[in-house]
Amino acid sequence: MRKSALPRAAFPVLICLAAALWVIWGFLNVSVLVNSVLTLTGLMVALLLMCSCYRRQQPAGQRIDKRVSPPAGFTGPVLLVCGDIDDHLFVQGACRTTAQGCYLKVGSTDQLSKFADHLLAREPGMAEQLVVMFRCLPDLHKDEGRLRVSLKELRQQVKQLKNLSGYMPPVVLVGEFSGPETPWIVIRGNTPLFFPTDEPAQTLEEWRSLPENVICLPYLSHAVSLLQQVVMDELTKADILCPVVTPFAVVVRSGAVRSEIEAIWPQWLFRHTKLLPPASSSTYPSLWHFADPVLPLLAPYAMPLQGGKTWRLVVMFLLFCIVSALGLSVLHNQSLIGRIAADLQRWYAIPMTHYAAKAQSLQSLQQDALLLERWKRQGEPQRYGLGLYPGERLWLSVQQAIDTYVPPPPPQKPKLVPKIIRLDSMSLFDTGESDLKSGSTRLLVNSLVDIKARPAWLIVVSGHTDNTGNPKLNQTLSLKRAEAVRDWMRDTGDVPESCFAVQGYGQSRPIATNDTPEGRALNRRVEISLVPQANACQLPGKPSASSQDDGVSQHNGE
Known part of the structure; x- marks a missing residue:
């Protein structure tokens, strides 16, 4: 048994540990550190549980006597008999097994949970087969207070047994009374059934219809009354320490059993009926004391469960x-x-x-x-x-x-504004003349360094004068001065003449007032600018370039 105890204790714990780690690592969206801490905690708890289960399955210094345990593979109700157990019950041993149930002798009521603990350590699957049978012999109890103390102990033991097995075991209350001999009477709910030996069960009306049974009715009525007012009252009264115990069934019979005149039952019977139990007693066989008729009723409520509470x-x-x-x-x-x-x-x-x-x-x-x-x-x-x-x-x-995304339109290129270079006419020409001065070349070179011939760009040279003199002569003079500048640029830079446009505006486009010497000086000017124009400055045999082309013509002197 010791070799199999550790695997038996470890296997369910390892299954639970694997399930817990599956949840921790698979579904908790936390950091690795937190998962690691939870995993270590789970491992420690699993180790403690395995040790606890191992100790639980191996009680130190205590072993179950195999003679006080059901046969291997037994699947019927297992009745733990406690309470008033005399020498007439388990005559042939502490275990009695039938086809419908197995009786185990527990003895004192305070040993009930300990006995069940040892039994489940050997057979955990027996947890739901357990039934508590409390045997009460009012003919032997002289003190009602001590009887109630034993019933309180029964409640405590049933509570511990429930915590131990995980199930509330059925409790069967068995009472034997001195009086006329009767069969077992099983009371479940409000319906009593009589079970004569080797005969079918009978209802109360069927049984009392027989003349020989009339004498038994007062005894049975007061026996049931005593159980209700003493035993049932103590088992079902409110108690914050123990749960109420409602018997699954109450089983009663009477016969020529040993009785003491100072006991609870004779005193109760005499006080209520002025009757006394028969003075004579007889020894019944052991089987007479076993309440076998209740076993078929227990079968549906006490079946084996694989693994018991643990599983x-x-x-x-x-x-x-x-x-x-x-x-x-x-x-x-x-x-x-x-x-x-x-x-x-x-x-x-x-x-x-x-x-x-x-x-x-x-x-x-x-x-x-x-x-x-x-x-x-x-x-x-x-x-x-x-x-x-x-x-x-x-x-x-x-x-x-x-x-559905629509990209933004491409940024518009800034509109090219023709660059205009203004040259002072008095710096290039003498008054009233259209020929360049001898010293004007340097001025032209310095001023026109950014003006370059480009395909699809037109070099526009325009001349302007102030309003002094004849307007027609001023227009002619401005045109000739523009042509002079054009000729210089053409000859100096080897630029084709198709790249130029010459205009003379005379006094028609002033940029300042002509009423002052300073304004008239500003109006006397030659302007040079680049203007986009298709097919401008295009050599024969060469394709036309875009007006946005910034490339420099091969004829720009580079």
């Missing part, structure tokens, strides 16, 4: 772990759905014209989509499992939202 607790713990895993999985999936729903809600709430906020929300959705796609390929984490993971539906919603 019932294991099943309950496994169910708790499964329910906890389902609950945690629901919480994790709700959290995932809430987070992605918040991203989708923010996406649809942002107007399409808010490109910066829309791009930030798009990034969150793309991260959600990548996460869901990775879980789709590799499998979702266990904490989202158990058939509750809505990944496919979430991924589809996120992808549909991403597909």
Whole structure:
């Protein structure tokens, strides 16, 4: 037995430990440190439970006498007989087994839970087969107070037996009274049944209809009354320390049993009827004292359970772990759905014209989509499992939202404004002349360094004067001065003449007032600018360049 005790104690604990670790590592979304602490705690608790179960299955210095235990494989009710056990009951041994039940001699009531503890240590599956049979002989009790004390002890022992086995065992109250001989009477609820030997059961009306049974009725009536007012009263009265014990059945019979005149039953009978039990007594066979008729009633309520209390607790713990895993999985999936729903809600709430906020929300959705796609390929984490993971539906919603994204239009390039260079005419020409001064070359070079001939760009040279003199002559003079500058640029930079446009505006476009010497000086000018124009500055045989081309023509002197 010692070799099998440790595996028997360890196996259910290891199953519970595996279930607990499955929940901790699979469904608790906490840090690795917290999981490790919980795992160590579970291992310590499991070790303590295994040691406790091992000690429980191996009581130190105490062994069960195999002669006081049911046969191996017995599946009927196991009655633990306690209370008033005289020498006439277990004559042939402390264990009596029939096809319908097994009687075990416990002896004193205060040994009931200890006896059951030793019995279950050897056969844990017998927990639900146990039945408590309390035998009460009022003909031998002279003190009602001591009888009530034994009944209180019975309540204490039944409570301990329930904590030990995990089940409330049926309690059968057996009473034997001195008086006319009767068969066993089984009272369950309010229906008494009489069980004559080797005859079918009879109801009260059927039994008392026989003339020879009329004399027994007063004895039986007061015997039942005594059990109700003394025994049942003590078992069912309110007590904060012990639960109420309601007997499964009350079994009564009377006969020529030994009685003492000072005992409870003779005094009760005389006080209520002025009758006394028969003075003579006889010795009945041992089987006469066993209440076998109650065994068929107990069979449906006392059947073996594999594993007993331990395996019932294991099943309950496994169910708790499964329910906890389902609950945690629901919480994790709700959290995932809430987070992605918040991203989708923010996406649809942002107007399409808010490109910066829309791009930030798009990034969150793309991260959600990548996460869901990775879980789709590799499998979702266990904490989202158990058939509750809505990944496919979430991924589809996120992808549909991403597909509605409209990128912002490309930024418009700034409109090119022709660059204008203004040259003072008095620095280039003498008054009224259109020929360049001898010293103007340096000024032209310094001023026109950014003006370069480019394909599809037109170099516009325009001349302007103040309002002094004849307007027609001023227009002619401005044109000739513009042509002079054009000729210098053409000859100096080897720029084709097709790159130029020459205009003379005379006094028609002043940039300052002509009423002051300073204003007239500003109006006397030559302006040079680059203007986009298709097919401008294009050599024969060369394709036309875009007006936005910043490339420098091969004829710009580089």
